[in-house]
Amino acid sequence: MSGTTDQQPDVVTDDTAPEPHRDRRPATEAPRSLRPVEWLRWLWTNLTSMRTALTLLLALAVAAIPGALLPQRPTAPFEVSAWIEESPALGRFYDAIGLFDVYASPWFSAIYLLLFVSLVGCIVPRTRVYWRALRAQPPRTPRNLRRLPAAATTTSDAAPAEVLEAAAAALRRKRFRVQVREDSVAAERGHLREAGNLVFHLSLVVLLIGLAVGALxxxxxxxxxxxxxxxxxxISQYDDITAGGRFDxxxxxxxxxxxxxxTAEFETGPVQMGAARVFDADLTVTESPGEQPYDFNLEVNRPLTIDGTDVxxxxxxxxxxxTVRDGNGDVAFxxxxxxxxQDGxxxxxxAIxxxxARPERLAFQxxxxxxxxxxxxxxxxLFPDAFAPELFLNAWYGPPKEETGAPENVYSLDITGLEKVLTEDGTDTLRIRLAPGESVTLPDGRGSITMDGWERWVKLQVSSTPALPLTLxxxxxxxxxxxxxLFVRPxxxxVRARAGTSGETxxxxxxxxxxxxxxxxxxxxAQLAQQLGADENGPGDGAERRPGQGEDER
Known part of the structure; x- marks a missing residue:
C-alpha cells in the first residue's frame, strides 16, 4: 500500500447533507436584488430554517409566561378587574396589549402560526432527503482508511473473500446496513437518528394542531x-365558563x-395540624334523561368522565x-x-x-x-373544620333597586346606594355575631337575620378537550x-482486505x-479488526488520527 504524509483522504459522502446554495450566498444573507421572487425565496429559506424554528419555539414559551403570572380574563374575570382597580395605569396598558388574555392575543397567535409554518417547512424537505438516504447504498470505501478518525490494521491467513464475508456477517449482527464490494465492505447504521428528528418535529406539528383543536x-x-x-x-347552570370559538x-x-x-377530614394531631387528609364527594349521576342513575365517589384525583367530559x-x-325578614315581617331571603x-x-x-326586602332592601357582608x-x-x-361555626356580619340598607339584568358578583357586595346599619344610639356600626340557631333584630324596625345552620359546598370543574388523546x-x-x-449513533x-506480498491477507x-x-x-x-485478523499485530495497530477530511487521495 502506498502513501505519503501529504496525501489527503477520499471524500466520505453524506447523502443526507443539504445541497449547496446555488449562488453561493449564505441562506441568511438578504438578496442584493430587489426582485420579489428573490425576497420571497430568502424569507422562506430563513423561516424554514432550524434556527428559526427553535427561536419561535423559545418565543412561544416566553410569550406564555404572562398567562401563568397574570390572571386571565376567560378564567378569572373578577381577579382581572381587581388587578386593574389596584393598578389602573399599568392594568389598562396590560389589557391593551392582551396580557390578560394571552392565548387569544394577536401576537401569541402570530408566533403560534409562524412556528407551525416553520416546522412544516423544515419537515417536508428533510423527509425527502431522508427518503433518498434510506434508498441509497453505503458510500464507497475511502482509499486510505488509516486517515479516518479511527483505524486499525491486522493480517489473517484466510482468503480476502472469506475475510470480507466474515466482516459483513459481523457488521450485520450489529445492525449495520452492509454492501460487499470487490475488495472491501462498506457498512453504515444510525438512520433512526434522523428518523427521530423527523418524528420529533412532526410531533410538534401534531401537538400544535391538537392544542388548536382543543382550544377552539x-x-x-x-x-x-x-x-x-x-x-x-x-350553559345557564355554570357560575363561569370559558369556551373556544367552535364550541357549541x-x-x-x-x-x-x-x-x-x-367528607372533609383534617389533621388534628400536633404535626401538620389542620392539613387536609380526605376530600371526597358522594354523587348520584344521571347520564341522560330516562337512564338509571348511579352512585359515584368523586375524589380530587379521580374525576367523573361522561362522553368525553370530565368532572x-x-x-x-x-x-x-x-333567613332574612324585611321591615314588613316577610321573608325576603x-x-x-x-x-x-380566604386562608388555610x-x-x-x-355577602347575603x-x-x-321592603320597604327597604337589605344586604349583609x-x-x-x-x-x-x-x-x-x-x-x-383557629381550625378549618366546623367545630364552633359563627357568622360575623355588617348590615346595609337602601331604597329598592330596579332590576337591570346585569350580571353581579354573588360573593361580594356593591354598596352603591346603600348605607350602613348603625347601632340603636346611632354612634357605631352594627356588628352582628351569629351562631347556628341565633337571630338578630335590626334597629329601627328594618327587619332581622337568623342563622339557621350551615352546609358544605363543593366546587366542580366541568371540562372537555376534544383533541386531548391526539395531544398526549x-x-x-x-x-x-x-x-x-439523542442516543442513536450514526x-x-x-473493511478492506487485500492479498499481501507474504501470502497473508x-x-x-x-x-x-x-x-x-x-x-x-x-x-x-479495534474489536472488529481483532475479530477478523490473526491478532499478530494486535488490535489497533497502525491506527492514526486523520488530520482532515473531504478530498480524494491523489
Missing amino acids: GGYRGNVVVPVGQGFANT PTGLPPFSLVVNQF HLTGHGYAPRV SGLVPFLP NFTSAG KAPD GFFLPTAQVDELGPRS GAVVAAVTGLCLS RRIW EIEVGGLDRADARTGLDEDV
Missing part, C-alpha cells in the same frame, strides 16, 4: 354546588348530578343557611349562601343579599368562621423521537462517526 372546540366551566343540591349540564353549547352531554354528601373536584367551602375561603383555616368571606374565636386579634378561625400521543411521540435523536465502518478497518461527541468508535474498530 373545548370548554371549561366552574360551578359551586351545596351539599344536597344538584347540577344539570346546561347545544352539544353539551345532558347529564345531571346531585351532591349527596361531602373534577377542585375546591370546597362552607355555606351558612340564613332564605337559603344557603356560599362563602369563599377556611376564614370565608361572602335580599333585594326584594362579612365572614363565616368554622372554628371561631374572638380575642385581641379580632374574630378569626404527540407528546409521547415527541419524547420518543427526541430519545432516538456510524460508518469500512492484509486487513484495514476504518470508522467514522457522523455525529459529534460520540464515544466508543476506537473500541469498535
